[in-house]
Amino acid sequence: MRARTAFIGLLTAGVVGTAVWLVFYSPVLGVRNVEIVGNLTVPADRIEQQAAIAALHPLATVDLAAVESRVLGIRQLATVKAARVWPSTLEITVAEREPVAVLPVGGKAALVDKQGVVTEIRAIGPPHLPVLHMDRPSPTDPVTLAALKVVSTLPDTLSGKVKTVRASSAEGITFGLNDGRTVVWGGADRGEDKAAVLLSLLSRKADVYDVSSPDVVTLK
16 A cells, blocks of 8 residues: 555656646747737837747746846837747737927937837938927926927827927927917916817917917917
């Protein structure tokens, strides 16, 4: 009886040991595919290269947090989530940063998202994005962030009309429209109200539209 029990114990240990080896050490359940989800402009092969996972590396021992950290080194990406999909796929889901404005830097056009992060530098900025004019542009500058918040929340019917954005303070944001007219926007508060009032007034001839207080609008 004791011999039988010992034999069963050895057999069980062998099975467990084999399973552990298969999962954690052998290439049998290794990474054979890296699936990229959510990328629109960043090439999948660039993301896979940044993930830096060797083929057939045991899927169970992939450091998902390290993969996410490495892939976030691509500045066009806002979020990264890595996951195991058994038996052999590493899935990397990303969300790209969306440029909302152009910041002139050294004769170039830096595309920035709503958080003030530069996603790309081009020779010329896209014509549909407004150009920012700031004294000290920075992802930590309250004035920059206020202006970007305003720009990123404008309705499509209005955003396409904005050519330039200037801000002397977080409460002193102004727009230059494509046709040369000026909009005094003020701060980032009551954006929906300001946009609705401005759109209703643009048919009236004026050089300056002050909607900083949407309840008391001034045209000049």
